[in-house]
Structure formats: structure tokens, C-alpha cells
Amino acid sequence: MQMSDTREIAAPTDIVWRAILDAEVLRACIPGCESLSGSVEEGYQAVVKQKVGPVSATFTGVVQLSDIVEGRSLRISGEGKGGVAGFAKGGADMVLEPTEGGTRLSYTVDASVGGKIAQLGSRIIDGFARKLADEFFTRFQEAVEGPEQEPPTEAEAAAEAPKKGWFKRMIGG
Amino acid sequence: MPKDGGIGASTKRREDVRFLTGKGRYTDDINIRGQLYAHFIRSQVAHGTIRKIDTRDAEAMPGVVKVFTSADFTGVGGIPTGWQVTSRDGQPMLEPKHPVLAEGKVRHVGDPIAVVVAETLEQARDAAEAVEIDIDELPAVMDMKAAIQGGPLVHDEIGSNLCYDWGFVEENKAAVDEAFRNAAHVTTLELVNNRLVANPMEPRVAVGDYEDHSGQHTLYTTSQNPHVIRLLMGAFVLSIPEHKLRVVAPDVGGGFGSKIYHYAEEAFVTKAAQILKRPVKWTSSRSEAFMSDAQGRDHVTRVELALDADHNFTALRCETYANMGAYLSTFAPCIPTWLHGTLLAGNYKTPLVYTNVKAVFTNTVPVDAYRGAGRPEATFQLERVIDKAARELGVSPVELRRKNFIQPDQFPYQTPVAVVYDTGNYQATLDKLLELSDHAGFEARAAESKARGKLRGFGLAHYIEACGIAPSNLVGQLGARAGLYESATVRVNATGSITVFTGSHSHGQGHETTFAQVISEMIGIDASQVEIVHGDTSNTPMGMGTYGSRSLAVGGSAMVKATNKIINKAKKIAAHLMEASEADIELKDGKFTVAGTDKEKSWVDITLAAYVPHNYPLESMEPGLEETAFYDPSNFTYPAGAYGCEVEVDPETGKVTICSFTAADDFGNVVNPMIVEGQVHGGLAQGIGQAMLENCVFDENGQLLSGSFMDYAMPRADDVPFYSVDHSCATPCTHNPLGVKGCGEAGAIGSPPAVVNAVIDALHRGGFTHVTHIDMPVSPSRVWQAMQG
Numbered sequence: 001m002q003m004s005d006t007r008e009i010a011a012p013t014d015i016v017w018r019a020i021l022d023a024e025v026l027r028a029c030i031p032g033c034e035s036l037s038g039s040v041e042e043g044y045q046a047v048v049k050q051k052v053g054p055v056s057a058t059f060t061g062v063v064q065l066s067d068i069v070e071g072r073s074l075r076i077s078g079e080g081k082g083g084v085a086g087f088a089k090g091g092a093d094m095v096l097e098p099t100e101g102g103t104r105l106s107y108t109v110d111a112s113v114g115g116k117i118a119q120l121g122s123r124i125i126d127g128f129a130r131k132l133a134d135e136f137f138t139r140f141q142e143a144v145e146g147p148e149q150e151p152p153t154e155a156e157a158a159a160e161a162p163k164k165g166w167f168k169r170m171i172g173g
Numbered sequence: 174m175p176k177d178g179g180i181g182a183s184t185k186r187r188e189d190v191r192f193l194t195g196k197g198r199y200t201d202d203i204n205i206r207g208q209l210y211a212h213f214i215r216s217q218v219a220h221g222t223i224r225k226i227d228t229r230d231a232e233a234m235p236g237v238v239k240v241f242t243s244a245d246f247t248g249v250g251g252i253p254t255g256w257q258v259t260s261r262d263g264q265p266m267l268e269p270k271h272p273v274l275a276e277g278k279v280r281h282v283g284d285p286i287a288v289v290v291a292e293t294l295e296q297a298r299d300a301a302e303a304v305e306i307d308i309d310e311l312p313a314v315m316d317m318k319a320a321i322q323g324g325p326l327v328h329d330e331i332g333s334n335l336c337y338d339w340g341f342v343e344e345n346k347a348a349v350d351e352a353f354r355n356a357a358h359v360t361t362l363e364l365v366n367n368r369l370v371a372n373p374m375e376p377r378v379a380v381g382d383y384e385d386h387s388g389q390h391t392l393y394t395t396s397q398n399p400h401v402i403r404l405l406m407g408a409f410v411l412s413i414p415e416h417k418l419r420v421v422a423p424d425v426g427g428g429f430g431s432k433i434y435h436y437a438e439e440a441f442v443t444k445a446a447q448i449l450k451r452p453v454k455w456t457s458s459r460s461e462a463f464m465s466d467a468q469g470r471d472h473v474t475r476v477e478l479a480l481d482a483d484h485n486f487t488a489l490r491c492e493t494y495a496n497m498g499a500y501l502s503t504f505a506p507c508i509p510t511w512l513h514g515t516l517l518a519g520n521y522k523t524p525l526v527y528t529n530v531k532a533v534f535t536n537t538v539p540v541d542a543y544r545g546a547g548r549p550e551a552t553f554q555l556e557r558v559i560d561k562a563a564r565e566l567g568v569s570p571v572e573l574r575r576k577n578f579i580q581p582d583q584f585p586y587q588t589p590v591a592v593v594y595d596t597g598n599y600q601a602t603l604d605k606l607l608e609l610s611d612h613a614g615f616e617a618r619a620a621e622s623k624a625r626g627k628l629r630g631f632g633l634a635h636y637i638e639a640c641g642i643a644p645s646n647l648v649g650q651l652g653a654r655a656g657l658y659e660s661a662t663v664r665v666n667a668t669g670s671i672t673v674f675t676g677s678h679s680h681g682q683g684h685e686t687t688f689a690q691v692i693s694e695m696i697g698i699d700a701s702q703v704e705i706v707h708g709d710t711s712n713t714p715m716g717m718g719t720y721g722s723r724s725l726a727v728g729g730s731a732m733v734k735a736t737n738k739i740i741n742k743a744k745k746i747a748a749h750l751m752e753a754s755e756a757d758i759e760l761k762d763g764k765f766t767v768a769g770t771d772k773e774k775s776w777v778d779i780t781l782a783a784y785v786p787h788n789y790p791l792e793s794m795e796p797g798l799e800e801t802a803f804y805d806p807s808n809f810t811y812p813a814g815a816y817g818c819e820v821e822v823d824p825e826t827g828k829v830t831i832c833s834f835t836a837a838d839d840f841g842n843v844v845n846p847m848i849v850e851g852q853v854h855g856g857l858a859q860g861i862g863q864a865m866l867e868n869c870v871f872d873e874n875g876q877l878l879s880g881s882f883m884d885y886a887m888p889r890a891d892d893v894p895f896y897s898v899d900h901s902c903a904t905p906c907t908h909n910p911l912g913v914k915g916c917g918e919a920g921a922i923g924s925p926p927a928v929v930n931a932v933i934d935a936l937h938r939g940g941f942t943h944v945t946h947i948d949m950p951v952s953p954s955r956v957w958q959a960m961q962g
Contacts (some may be wrong), residue, residue: 019386083302086217112874114282115217119880121458 001090002110007137008104010145011168015073019167021143026063026076029139031132034058040065048080052113052128053121057085072096075138083135086115090129092136102145109133135156143167180911183847187604188679188687195526197424198316199630200378202330203393205452208380209238211442211443213455214287214304215464216279219313219875220325226287227305234303236296238449241288241441243276243593249444252437252500253409254509255401257652258532260338266337266532269328271500271572273437273451279308280499282877284462286436289455290445290918302603312537313875316472317482318468325910327534336497336532337506342516342590352488356479360562364548365948368471368496369862370885371543372946373680374424376457377466381442385450389415392443396422397432398718399676404436411444415710418443422708425567425680428566429859430542431466432680433720434503448930463880466882468541468869471496472509476554478562480681486521487579491554500540505541506532511651512547512639512649512721518588519555520599520635520813523578526589536875542720544859544921548638556634556926558710561945564937570633570930571612572736585907592639594811594903597839599635602675606815606838609897615868618819618832619938627821629832630935635924640915641726641810641906659723660714661732663692663739665798669777670702676716677728678707681855682917683848684724688843691729691911695736697763698776714801721934723916724799726810726906733910734802738770742798743779749790750774750782784792811916814838822935827957829865829932835897836923841905841914853898854921862888863921864928864949886950925949936960 009016019025027036032139038044043064050057056110059080059166077091090111097104111129112144118125178184189196228240252271270276275286287304290295314324320334327334340346353359380393390413396402399420406420407413425432438455445453457465471608472493479488495509504713514528559577563570578599579586586594607613615631622629642648645656660676671692679686689703707713716728741759745763748755757768763776781800782789819832836853843849866886880884907913930953936944936959944959 063480084298111874112872112877114874116460118872118876118878119282119463122876122878122880124711 057082086117177565210294210451222306225307231303236292261340265864291829317533355481366472371431373427381446467541488525502541504538516551602815610835627936628939631933634927637813638723639809659727663735677724720916731804738800812914827953842912859923
């Protein structure tokens with residue numbers, strides 16, 4: 001599965017960049033993330049809980065940042081093992097560009113699954129990966145700039161959304 | 174009207190009483206005191222190097238007795254292959270090792286890596302989660318052509334993914350090429366024969382038991398051929414002498430080929446029971462079945478038909494890539510070769526045929542025989558290319574076939590592909606089909622469909638199969654590592670009832686009914702006096718089991734031979750008792766009479782005399798009445814038929830609806846018409862399933878995408894029409910005593926091309942003349958896309 005999208009973020013590029021490298025932001029943005037520890041250099045150990053179609057599983061694995069071009073682009077990738085449920089892996093290539101209103105974040109996401117999730121959930125896996133990616137970047141955008149003005153959608157409200165724009169406020173941006 | 178119970182009677186199946194009342198005894202119903210449960214840990218990746226397997230945590234968990242890995246099977250042979258094919262260059266096929274549990278590498282999703290054996294199944298499953306397995310995933314090779322053009326190696330040690338490169342008939346190759354150069358017209362078609370999952374209703378089960386004091390092993394397993402499993406597993410895998418190994422295949426809930434093969438799980442439970450000194454049971458889940466039962470078909474083919482100016486077929490040339498999957502299943506090599514290439518003459522007098530088959534290893538579940546096995550693939554390409562040729566030439570597909578049929582007076586007919594058809598009448602089945610399907614009324618029905626905005630089409634397909642496998646000396650020359658005779662012991666009991674021990678195996682075919690009908694007919698006693706026993710190597714003579722529509726033709730013939738021995742001996746006893754010449758003794762309706770006299774002895778008088786031999790010619794004859802016979806056929810049998818399908822295509826959606834399906838089969842003589850009809854119905858459902866719905870799909874990484882009934886579409890009652898089935902155009906087989914040909918696979922062989930031909934016909938009638946082929950399954954999206962060009 002592959003998909004691409006762009007988002008306009010109302011924050012300067014350096015703020016966005018710092019947010020990407022922040023473990024706390026990462027933890028809050030990865031849907032279903034129960035814990036995340038480690039560092040940019042060493043990579044993160046993560047525990048993520050997800051339900052794909054009929055299969056629900058807790059994935060343990062690593063999240064890594066690579067191909068880092070300071071302030072400009074990187075790749076975030078992860079691979080998780082869910083025991084009998086199978087495994088999932090994927091990543092996103094992200095590029096930041098300054099714009100008039102802030103920063104344009106372009107990303108290309110790829111994801112694949114294996115084992116029981118693939119065997120039982122293949123029909124829904126594309127839509128599922130799309131939804132997860134969308135959720136990740138929505139949360140990321142909110143973390144950096146606060147939510148858009150319209151009321152939150154059901155999915156956003158249901159998610160354990162962090163405080164609006166908290167990263168930006170935290171660092172005084 | 175045949176008498177109730179003899180040959181020709183539609184006797185109700187006696188086995189159905191237990192099946193329909195829940196009294197069947199299947200392998201999973203067998204539970205042995207002290208039994209442990211095995212749970213297989215299977216690969217989640219299609220290809221990878223096993224770095225580490227750590228079982229310590231799992232072995233410390235509650236109820237766990239042992240966690241097995243390949244290290245526990247170092248002294249054990251690999252799963253053997255029962256057929257060796259020779260490549261065009263004279264080299265034997267590549268035959269990689271197939272370990273019981275993966276060694277070093279995993280090669281397909283579902284490849285077994287480790288097994289947890291515990292007191293309960295739940296404990297085994299829980300502990301499986303604690304087994305730490307570290308696998309470095311390798312790129313999977315999925316596409317057959319890429320696999321033999323430098324793709325990653327499935328088996329590093331054999332250096333190639335090309336198992337064999339087979340040419341048939343190799344000596345005809347130049348002549349075939351020449352015929353194509355001289356052809357007035359050549360029709361070419363590229364097609365895929367879609368991979369199928371057999372999906373018998375009962376998943377596989379294996380229970381191993383071991384008696385320490387005697388060294389006796391017992392394996393209860395869901396098999397179509399327990400003696401073959403005993404031979405393969407005993408001699409080649411576990412080195413257990415046959416007298417210390419009993420294999421029992423009790424009631425088996427469908428096989429369709431997938432339960433012919435010797436599987437790793439069988440060897441595992443047998444060995445584990447010995448190691449642990451306790452019975453070990455494994456029951457496949459449906460999910461496991463999807464990734465561990467051998468699958469079917471998966472051919473990619475280019476077929477070319479050459480015709481002269483008068484539309485006579487002058488040559489057929491085919492090139493096929495046949496997917497073997499990751500390992501060679503027991504009979505996998507012979508399916509795309511000897512069960513496929515030899516059928517490419519079909520019903521036609523095409524003088525020259527050449528086929529090249531490349532068998533390829535990929536990171537997929539192994540492929541082997543599935544209902545029809547090679548013959549559906551041959552029939553599909555032949556009947557599709559003939560249909561395409563008719564369209565290109567602007568002639569009727571019906572008449573193009575008729576023109577090229579082998580004529581009734583040409584039998585026995587030597588085909589250019591080795592086999593000799595003994596009997597057949599293809600004109601007769603075609604005429605019967607056209608009559609039964611009211612072909613004359615087709616145009617009116619098409620007009621009526623058109624008025625409703627639907628496109629109606631008619632598709633015809635003729636098939637032939639080689640059944641009743643097979644002459645042992647012939648298949649031996651062709652690479653079989655087994656004989657293919659069949660056996661029967663007929664035990665007449667003292668009071669006249671009969672127990673037949675057959676080497677055949679029934680897993681839905683109804684042998685307990687039909688075999689009893691044959692004995693009833695031969696001796697003239699009621700069928701209820703005859704019991705058919707099968708499935709246990711401890712009481713049946715060595716037999717090769719049931720597949721390839723062979724049981725009545727080969728197993729039935731063995732039983733007839735043994736029964737004739739019984740009758741001959743009984744006549745001798747009768748002659749003695751009635752003081753007459755043996756030549757004057759006649760047996761009719763269960764009575765022995767002396768020709769030209771009123772002397773008479775009943776069947777029971779004779780059987781009792783055999784076991785209470787007070788007045789008996791003991792000096793010249795042994796007492797008792799029990800005979801065994803082995804029957805090795807002198808030729809294959811050649812069931813054939815004409816199948817017609819009418820469909821409606823909705824041009825708005827591409828949805829295909831089957832309006833009618835007609836089958837005119839020649840099965841030779843028929844013992845039980847109702848059972849034959851049921852066999853045809855089942856075969857048609859599976860053939861229509863392949864044509865319309867079923868498709869086993871892996872993604873580019875080798876993940877199984879159609880791994881459950883949510884994604885693998887089985888035909889349901891509303892997907893198939895009411896069938897019109899006929900078997901009156903019988904030309905009895907000339908070389909077996911019953912004159913029977915076999916009917917088990919016909920439906921699955923003849924129906925897929927009939928369906929696809931009908932869909933193409935409908936589209937052409939609707940003006941979509943650019944559509945020359947649609948690969949199966951002809952799903953709405955594929956049909957719609959084809960219509961869009």
C-alpha cells in the first residue's frame with residue numbers, strides 16, 4: 001500500500017522540524033501508541049495496540065528516524081510484531097518546505113502487513129492504513145498548531161487527543 | 174428397471190444414515206486416553222532466514238510438554254515426492270529437500286517452524302506466543318517467469334527455481350512447428366488457470382499413537398490413501414517398518430485431491446508420540462488449511478491452434494508455466510505433465526501436439542492435484558482456443574468441433590499424445606447436449622434476454638479425461654514411484670454374508686453402497702448382506718486409495734476379480750455337494766443349479782459347507798471362502814462429455830448469471846445413477862466455482878490475501894443453477910470387467926471452459942467483439958473492465 005498527501009501547517013518550518021524529532025510528539029501522534037521510549041539516534045521501542053478487522057493485537061517493535069536532512073526531510077519507519085496476529089511494517093517519507101502561511105508537509109506512506117492480519121484482513125488493510133496515516137498527521141498538525149477552527153470530527157474527538165497546539169505552546173512558539 | 178440394490182439401481186447411500194445423523198466417526202472424533210495436543214507455529218513471511226528459535230519461556234509455561242523444532246528431526250528424512258519427471262535435456266527434475274519442520278529457511282507463509290505440544294490445545298496455543306522466533310525476511314519470488322529469470326532462489330542448494338522443463342511429445346516438436354508454418358490459420362490465446370484452494374468440509378487432522386512395549390505406531394489421519402501414507406512415511410520419512418505402522422483413515426469429509434499427499438503434520442504426530450510416549454493430536458484450523466493444504470491449478474499458458482483452409486485442426490502447440498509452490502508435494506510433478514500433456518488431443522483428431530511445461534518453485538503454498546488435476550488445465554486451454562478460432566474464422570463453435578471430432582468408427586484411437594482411447598462417441602454426447610439444452614430455442618431466449626437489457630450467451634465445451642489410473646508398468650516408465658493397481662479381499666462369512674476389504678478409500682464417493690451393489694449383482698444376494706470395509710491398513714490389503722476417478726474402475730475391478738474367484742470355488746463346492754460336473758453348475762439369484770436338472774443349492778448351503786466342511790472335497794480344495802485379488806489396469810479409462818452453459822451478462826455491471834448448465838457425459842456403465850448424478854453435481858459446482866468465484870491470491874510479498882472464506886469465494890447454492898445431467902451416451906470401457914470409466918472429476922474438468930465460452934459469446938452478441946478472453950474467475954469487475962476495452 002502506498003499513498004501520498006500534503007498538509008499546510010501554520011507554524012514555521014523549524015518548529016515543525018523540532019516537533020518531528022520530539023519523542024513525546026511521536027508518542028502522542030502514533031494511533032494506539034501505549035508507550036514509546038528511546039531516542040532519535042538509537043531509535044524508539046514502541047508498544048502499539050490496534051484492531052484490524054477481526055484481529056486485535058498489541059504490536060511491539062521499533063520506530064526509527066532515518067535519511068535525516070536537517071530541517072528539510074526524513075523518513076520515519078516502524079516495524080511491529082503482534083505475535084499470532086502477524087506483523088505490520090511501514091513508514092513515511094516526509095519533506096518540509098517553508099510557505100507563506102508556515103510549512104508545507106509532504107509525505108509518502110507505505111505499509112505492509114503479514115500473517116493473520118494479512119490472511120484475514122486484506123480487504124480492509126488499505127483503508128485501515130490510510131486512516132492510520134491520516135490520524136497520525138492530523139494529530140501531528142494539532143500538536144504543532146492547534147486544531148482547525150471547525151469542530152472536531154467524531155474520530156478526532158474519540159481519539160485521546162492531546163491538548164491543542166500543546167507542542168507549540170510548550171516551546172513558546 | 175434394475176432390481177433394487179443391484180447394478181443400475183439408484184440405491185440410497187447407506188453411509189448417509191450415519192453422516193446425516195451426526196454419527197460419522199471422523200479423525201477428530203478419535204481421542205485417545207492421555208492424548209496431548211499439538212499447535213504448529215507457522216511462518217508469517219513467505220521467505221526468510223531463521224536466525225533464532227528460543228523455546229525456553231514457552232517450555233516453562235503451564236501444561237507444555239515439549240516444543241519441537243527441526244533440531245528434533247535431524248535424523249528424519251524429508252517429505253518424499255512420488256513422481257519424478259525428466260526434463261527435455263534428459264536430466265531428472267530438481268528435487269529439493271522438504272523437511273518436516275523448516276530448517277534454516279522458511280519458504281512460504283504457513284511453512285511450519287516449531288510445534289508446541291501441551292496437555293490442552295489452549296495451553297499449546299498460549300505457549301506458542303512465548304516461542305521467540307527471529308526471522309530475517311528475504312525478498313519473495315512470486316511470479317513464475319521472474320522466478321526462472323534470476324529471481325531469488327527458493328532453495329539455495331539446488332541453484333535454480335526451475336524444477337523441470339518438460340517437452341511432450343518432444344519428437345513431434347519439429348513437425349508441429351512445420352505444421353504451424355504451413356497453417357492457413359493460427360489462433361493464439363494466453364490464459365491463466367487460477368490457483369484454487371480445495372477446501373474440503375473437514376479440515377485435516379492427524380493423531381499419532383505409540384505403544385512402547387511393542388514398538389507399534391498408529392496414525393489416524395484424514396487421508397484418501399492410508400496405505401500410501403504408510404509406505405511413504407514409514408519407509409522414507411520415519412524409517413518405521415510397515416508391520417509396526419498402522420495407518421487409519423476413518424470417515425473422511427471430502428478430499429478433492431488435497432488429502433492424497435503425505436503431509437508433515439502426519440509425520441510429526443507419529444514421531445512426537447514416540448518421543449513423548451503419549452498420543453499426540455493435531456487438528457487443522459480453517460486458517461491453517463488455507464496455508465498448509467496443497468492447492469490446485471495455477472498455470473500460465475500460451476496455446477496456439479493451427480488449422481488448414483478447410484478448418485481441420487492440423488497442430489496444437491502449448492507452453493505452460495506450472496507453479497509448484499515452495500516444495501514438491503507428493504504428486505505435484507506429474508500433474509502438469511502426464512495428467513495434462515496426454516489430454517491435449519481432447520475429442521479431436523488433431524494429428525500433432527506439442528507442449529512445453531516449465532515447473533517453477535515460488536514462495537507460495539505447494540500445489541498438487543485438485544479435482545481433475547491437469548485435465549481441467551488441458552481442457553480449458555483446448556476448449557478456449559477452439560472457441561476463439563471459431564470466432565476468428567466466423568464459423569459456429571459447435572460445428573468446428575463436430576468437424577474435428579474423432580469419429581465413432583476410429584476407436585480404439587491412438588492419439589498423438591501417447592494415450593489410446595478405447596471407446597467414445599463425441600457426436601452422440603454433443604447431440605444429446607444440444608437436445609437437452611434446447612439449443613434450437615437459444616435464439617428466442619437470447620432475444621428475450623435482450624428485451625430485458627441482458628446479454629445472453631451459450632458456451633460449449635467438450636472434455637476427455639484419463640481416469641482409472643493406471644497401468645503400473647506404464648506409469649513406472651513415466652516416473653511414478655508407485656504402482657497404481659488396486660486390491661480387494663472378499664471374505665464370505667459362514668452364513669453367507671460378505672465382508673469386502675478394499676484398498677480403495679471412500680471420502681464421499683459412496684463406495685459402501687455401490688461396491689455392495691456390484692457384489693449383490695454378481696452373486697444374487699441382497700446388498701444388505703454385503704459390508705464394505707476400507708481405510709485401515711491393519712485389515713485391508715495394500716491398496717493405492719482413491720483419486721483420479723479410479724475406485725470403481727480399478728478398485729471395483731479388483732473386487733470383481735476376487736468375487737469371481739469366490740464364485741469359481743463356490744461352484745466347485747456346489748458341484749461336489751450335488752454330485753455334478755463343475756461345468757454344469759450355474760449361479761443365479763443366489764442359487765446354484767445343475768444345468769438340465771432340478772438340483773439346487775442355496776448360496777448359504779455352499780458358504781456353510783465351506784466353513785463346516787463335513788462333506789467337502791478336502792483332498793483337492795481348502796476349506797473357507799475368502800479371496801484376495803489385485804487388479805492392475807491395462808489402460809486408462811476415458812470418460813468424456815459435452816457441457817453446455819447459458820449465461821446472462823448484465824452490461825451495466827458485468828455481473829454474470831448462469832441460467833442453465835447441461836452435462837451429457839459418457840461414463841461407460843453406471844452402477845448407481847443417483848450417486849453418479851451427485852458426483853457430477855459436485856464437480857460442476859467446483860468447476861463453476863473456479864470459473865466464477867474462486868481465486869487464491871498472494872500479494873507481492875507472498876502474503877496470502879485470500880486466506881479465509883471472507884476473501885476466498887466458495888460457490889453457494891444461489892451461485893449455481895439446477896443442472897440437467899445425462900449419462901445415456903455410454904460407450905462401455907473395453908478393458909475392465911465392469912465397463913466403467915469414472916465420474917468423480919468430470920464436472921470440474923468440463924465446466925470452466927463452458928462458462929467462459931458462454932460469457933465471451935454473450936459479450937460478442939452484445940457488440941463487445943474486442944473481448945477475446947477473460948481470465949477466471951469471471952467476476953463482475955473483470956467482465957466490466959474487459960467490456961471497457
